[in-house]
Amino acid sequence: MANTGSPSPAETGGTAVAEDSSAPLIQLLDPDGRLRDDPVFSAYAQDVDAEMLRGFYRDIALTRRFDAEATALQRQGALALWVPCRGQEAAQIGSGRATRPTDYIFPTYREHGVALTRGVDFAEMLRIFRGVSNGGWDPRENRFHMYTMVLAAQVPHATGYAMGVAQDQSDWTAEQRERDGEAVVAYFGDGASSEGDIHESMVFAASFDAPVVFFCQNNQWAISVPFEVQSKVPLAERAAGYGFPGVRVDGNDIVACLAVTRWALERARRGEGPALIEAVTYRMSAHTTADDPTKYRTSDQEQSWVHRDPMTRLEKHLRDTGQIDDAFLAQVERDADALAADLRSKAFSFPDPSLEDSFNNVYAESHPLIREESEWFRQYESGFADHQTGGNR
Amino acid sequence: MSTFNLPDVGEGLTEAEIVSWKVAPGDIVAVNQVFVEIETAKSLVELPSPFAGTVAELHAAEGETLEVGQPLLTVDEAGAQPAEDLEDPAPPAQRPMPEDPAAQSWLGEVTERSLDDEGEEYDAATDSPSAASATRGGGAPAGTASARTESADATAGNEVEQVGPLVGSGPRADPVKRRTRLNRPRPSGNVLGSRMGERMDAARAAVSRVAAPRTQRGAGSQPAAPAASQSTGSAAAQGSTGVVPAGQNRTAGLLGRVLAKPPVRKIAKELGIDLAKVPASGGHGEITREDLMSYQAQREAEQAAAPAFWSAKQGMDDRIERQPVKGVRKATANAMVKSAFSAPHVSIFVDVDATRTMEFVQRLKKSKDFEGIKVSPLVILAKAVIWAAARNPNVNASWVETEKGAEIQVKHFMNLGIAAATPRGLLVPNIKDAQDLSLKELAVALNDLAATARAGRTAPADMQGGTMTVTNIGALGIDTGTPIINPGEVAIVAFGTIRQKPWVVSGEVIPRWITTLGGSFDHRVVDGDLSARFMADVAAIMEEPALLLD
Numbered sequence: 001m002a003n004t005g006s007p008s009p010a011e012t013g014g015t016a017v018a019e020d021s022s023a024p025l026i027q028l029l030d031p032d033g034r035l036r037d038d039p040v041f042s043a044y045a046q047d048v049d050a051e052m053l054r055g056f057y058r059d060i061a062l063t064r065r066f067d068a069e070a071t072a073l074q075r076q077g078a079l080a081l082w083v084p085c086r087g088q089e090a091a092q093i094g095s096g097r098a099t100r101p102t103d104y105i106f107p108t109y110r111e112h113g114v115a116l117t118r119g120v121d122f123a124e125m126l127r128i129f130r131g132v133s134n135g136g137w138d139p140r141e142n143r144f145h146m147y148t149m150v151l152a153a154q155v156p157h158a159t160g161y162a163m164g165v166a167q168d169q170s171d172w173t174a175e176q177r178e179r180d181g182e183a184v185v186a187y188f189g190d191g192a193s194s195e196g197d198i199h200e201s202m203v204f205a206a207s208f209d210a211p212v213v214f215f216c217q218n219n220q221w222a223i224s225v226p227f228e229v230q231s232k233v234p235l236a237e238r239a240a241g242y243g244f245p246g247v248r249v250d251g252n253d254i255v256a257c258l259a260v261t262r263w264a265l266e267r268a269r270r271g272e273g274p275a276l277i278e279a280v281t282y283r284m285s286a287h288t289t290a291d292d293p294t295k296y297r298t299s300d301q302e303q304s305w306v307h308r309d310p311m312t313r314l315e316k317h318l319r320d321t322g323q324i325d326d327a328f329l330a331q332v333e334r335d336a337d338a339l340a341a342d343l344r345s346k347a348f349s350f351p352d353p354s355l356e357d358s359f360n361n362v363y364a365e366s367h368p369l370i371r372e373e374s375e376w377f378r379q380y381e382s383g384f385a386d387h388q389t390g391g392n393r
Numbered sequence: 394m395s396t397f398n399l400p401d402v403g404e405g406l407t408e409a410e411i412v413s414w415k416v417a418p419g420d421i422v423a424v425n426q427v428f429v430e431i432e433t434a435k436s437l438v439e440l441p442s443p444f445a446g447t448v449a450e451l452h453a454a455e456g457e458t459l460e461v462g463q464p465l466l467t468v469d470e471a472g473a474q475p476a477e478d479l480e481d482p483a484p485p486a487q488r489p490m491p492e493d494p495a496a497q498s499w500l501g502e503v504t505e506r507s508l509d510d511e512g513e514e515y516d517a518a519t520d521s522p523s524a525a526s527a528t529r530g531g532g533a534p535a536g537t538a539s540a541r542t543e544s545a546d547a548t549a550g551n552e553v554e555q556v557g558p559l560v561g562s563g564p565r566a567d568p569v570k571r572r573t574r575l576n577r578p579r580p581s582g583n584v585l586g587s588r589m590g591e592r593m594d595a596a597r598a599a600v601s602r603v604a605a606p607r608t609q610r611g612a613g614s615q616p617a618a619p620a621a622s623q624s625t626g627s628a629a630a631q632g633s634t635g636v637v638p639a640g641q642n643r644t645a646g647l648l649g650r651v652l653a654k655p656p657v658r659k660i661a662k663e664l665g666i667d668l669a670k671v672p673a674s675g676g677h678g679e680i681t682r683e684d685l686m687s688y689q690a691q692r693e694a695e696q697a698a699a700p701a702f703w704s705a706k707q708g709m710d711d712r713i714e715r716q717p718v719k720g721v722r723k724a725t726a727n728a729m730v731k732s733a734f735s736a737p738h739v740s741i742f743v744d745v746d747a748t749r750t751m752e753f754v755q756r757l758k759k760s761k762d763f764e765g766i767k768v769s770p771l772v773i774l775a776k777a778v779i780w781a782a783a784r785n786p787n788v789n790a791s792w793v794e795t796e797k798g799a800e801i802q803v804k805h806f807m808n809l810g811i812a813a814a815t816p817r818g819l820l821v822p823n824i825k826d827a828q829d830l831s832l833k834e835l836a837v838a839l840n841d842l843a844a845t846a847r848a849g850r851t852a853p854a855d856m857q858g859g860t861m862t863v864t865n866i867g868a869l870g871i872d873t874g875t876p877i878i879n880p881g882e883v884a885i886v887a888f889g890t891i892r893q894k895p896w897v898v899s900g901e902v903i904p905r906w907i908t909t910l911g912g913s914f915d916h917r918v919v920d921g922d923l924s925a926r927f928m929a930d931v932a933a934i935m936e937e938p939a940l941l942l943d
Contacts, residue, residue: 072425076443077400290403292436344424385573 023234023248025280028255031308033316035255044259050323056097056254057318058332060089060311063113065336066122067285069343070129074289078347079129087252087284089113090310091217094257095279098265099185101143104165106158106186109147110217114187118144122339123346132350152195155214158186159201162212166271169211174270181269184212185261191222193238194230202242202274211268213261214239214276217251219283224296239276251281252310282308355381395444396452396467399431399459402438409433410458416466420448428466446470652679664689676765678758721818732880736792736915740875741924745932746898747891748906753938762833770908771865772836774888776941777934778863779807779828785927788884789860792917801918810862810879811839813846820846821862821879822855832941863888873911883918886931887911908935 028036028045067084074082085092092113099105099117107114115125120142127133128147135146148154162184169181192198193216205212216235220227231238239246245267249260257279264275282305286293293302318324359374399409409431416428425441428448432438450467453459651668653661657680661668664685671688673680704712718726750773757768782789790803810823822845824830824838845851862879867890876885889909896905910932914924934940 069425072441075400075402075438075440077398078443080401081404290435295436383574 023236025248025250026256026260027250027253028259029253029313029317031252031313033313033318033320035317038256038259041256041259041263044262045255048255048258050318050321053255053314053318054324054328056093057311057314057324058335059093059097059113059116060254060314061332061336062339063089063093063116064311065340066116066343067112069340070126071285071289073126073344073347074129079126079289080131081129082289083110083129084283084285084288085110085112087282087305087309088217088219090254090314091215091251091257091279091281093117094254095185095215095261095277098258098261099183100265102180103183103185103265104143104145104158104161106145106154106161106184107147108151108154108187108189108192109149110189111147111187115142115144118142120144123343126343126347127350130347130350132353152188152192152197155186155188155192155201156197156204158184158212159205159210162205162210162268162274163208166208166210169271177269177271178266182211183265183268184210185215185265186212187215187217189222190216190218190220190227190230190235191225192216193218193235194222202239202244202276205274206242206244209271209273211271212274213264213268214274215261216276216278217281218278219251219281221283221287221293221297223287223291224293226297234278236276236278242274242276244274244276246276246278248278248280251279252308252313254310254314281310284309394449394467395446395470396464397443398462399465400440401461402431402440403433403435406433406435406461408458408460409438411453411455412437413455414451415439416448416451418448418450422446422448422468440465442466442468444468444470652677653685654679657682657685660685666692678767721820725819728880729877732878736878736883736917738875738878738913739916739919739921739924740911740913741921741928742873742909742911743928743932744907744909745935746896746905747908747935750935750938751891751906757832757836763836766833766836767840768836769839770891770935771863771888772832772839773938774886774910774931774935775809775811775824775827775835775839775863776832777931777938778861778886779809780934780941781927781930782807782861783828784930785923787923788914788919788927790883790918791860791881792883792915799917804860806860808858808860810856810859810882811842812862812864812876812879813843813851815846815851816849817851820851820856821859822846822851823859823862825858861885867891867908873909875911876913878913878915883915884924884927885913886928887913910935 026038026041028038028042030036064086067086070079070082071084073079088110092111093116096105096111096114096117105111105114105118112122112125116122120137124137125147127136137144137146139145145154145157148157165182165184169177172181186201188198198214201212202214204210205214218227218235222230234248236246236248247260247264249256251257260277264277267273267275284302284305315324315329355377356374359370359377362370401407402409410433412430412432414429416422416426422428422442422445424443424445427439428442429440429451430437431440446468448466449469452464452466459465652673652675653668658668660682661671661680666685666689668680668685671680671684674684675681747770750770753773754768754770757763786803786805787801789807790801793800793802806826807828808823808825809827810821812819812821822842824835824842827835827838830838842855845855859879859882861882862876862885864876864885865888866874866876867888870890873889874887876887878885887910889911891906891908893904894907895902896907898905910928912924912928912931919927
């Protein structure tokens, strides 16, 4: 059965749910780097070869380096805030690599790994955290929606969007859908799962067979609230109540995350409706740079997740099977260094936004009231001795 | 030399304590190498260096608390990798401690140590940075951790300094720097002309400059805001009274807001209606959609009627309209003739600074006791008239012809008449025994009286037995006049409009809320001396309502 590969309680050691749950945990690459078989989901990872796995490793390494560099930049005063994703890279990259370019993604504020798979420029992503942009990237370009800071708010958006997709494709043939059909992924966390928005989204998605995949990264902590407080059952089990399938997957197993997400996206594309994926993972870092996890969780718990680190697991597998060598790792390291240097130089040279832009972006077209207010502001600004610098805050 | 100022590492933190330095002057630091551990209100935090070079100065001692934005570390970047080599991943020549990856806690995260076990690490850290923070989990292959920051260390320090760290979002950092104002009174020109009013003097300009953006938004699309008191007073007291430009002095700011919800403002704007002119009936003095609609209906009726008034020359006979004199019109005419030609009228006037009355009314409106009750300056005037009459009893009297000759009957009660324009014509209903009413009861009584009169339901009994009258001509925007005494009474007070005017206070001209009180008296009963003292007493209350407590 599927849970043959799941870690024993002694191995998991982390949360009560992870240990006690009867819900199977889908796993295709165990913490020791050994590949596992799953009667259902192995089929969705048939094409995963050494080249792909090396790519995954590189994705994780780059994301982790991006995350670390951004954290350092926050500590150096260059960013107002940073949201680390360390430990959750496999869930993010595995699911992100399962999407097609035509799919549309609704992230939270922590999906840096997914962003990488969608080709979003990491440096651009820093702008919102520096407070010089309301977004940072064009969501239409990569079909990767803007980060949503309001907890769970993106999930109703995703469901509504998916309902629209279903309507657009209502007269498509099954074949057409399979080939060109668009699906939607809504990312959220265990904390957001307690919000009413999620419930409403799932009710509507089920009622309308919306092509949306609910991808929940259960990182065990809603800031300082442990998962046991959020739910008495694995989140995946909630899907049954809405009438669509729910799957619990090892969120630190990038292969399993890829396979399960592919499965869910294919169903969605075929018009079979939504699915819920609960990726069991662990937030190895703080909730944000303004948070101190030592105040609410023990280092024992943190240690218990170290050997399940998605990066070391993949590295072990690749090394044990001789698919990577030191040269490869050194190259990845150099790429990460270059990425970090690039980020660092860009982070300090983003232009400050002009308040003029705020006036320009209120309405799509010129508006007399805004014009008047903008003109007033221009005169007000010019009343200062340093007005030539204009537009700064 | 590049100086790193203490950043806000949380959200809105203002200060941090230096827990321990991980470097000493003379040490070489790399970019992202942890150089200090600080404790904020939220957590222990390791700070990574944004510069590479030699530590020149530590700006605070361990245990010292620094404010966000103050200098923390100065690094001499001389000899560090030049900026143009930024993209070059090759390690620089004097790469500090490249063989010692553990020294470079490039994560710079919140330290994962608890407060309890920090001691042992501190000692080690001071001597050897290598022990400082090996935060990376085990299992990393050799080589991955090495040279982690090699290319990143060379951030041009100048760049950092030019932009400056993003500090100052905390509550204390912002007000430090005040931008210098050019020597110009305010943004001039037509932009503000209509909106802010042209009458702002230099003294007010300073205030309004600060308040302007908000006033502008607060007032929405409404150019001129009237005194709110007038829009919440009795309907008769509204309309054109005291329309003042918004955003003047503080009193004006207090009084000068028209309350209306955005959809109502939008409709008003579309119809081109100045909300300041619309009587408000909302529970909090706001103008409702119905108010707006009825105002618009009235306006349309007036506009439709106006052009039809003048008639063409042909049909000469039809050019004079004949209106029969009957009912209220006839009664009014008779009463006025009787009064004007039997009682010799003397009229006197006094200008009053009613600013404190306006402020008092504002306070009453906001008080819980007066919740849901419309309060207008008329209430204060009524109270003032009652107060003054008690001090000058003969103004509250009648001239009565008896068989034994004339006598003066002084009333030891006040049935205060209020002249009201009603659908039926001019009526003067009175508030019986007004001397017994509290301010609040008086306000309620005035509102009831006005509402009843407007609805045309004033009973004859309401109009009998009056002892003195107030006519609120200010409601029509008029300053003052010579009212004719209500027959059977010997005094009438005319309450003029309250508007802002230049006023001399302590030798300085400043804008104040000014009104004119007029009074007509029956000289058979009231001499100049008495009338003057009575009017001065009424004026004294309008100037200082607190005297009512006396």
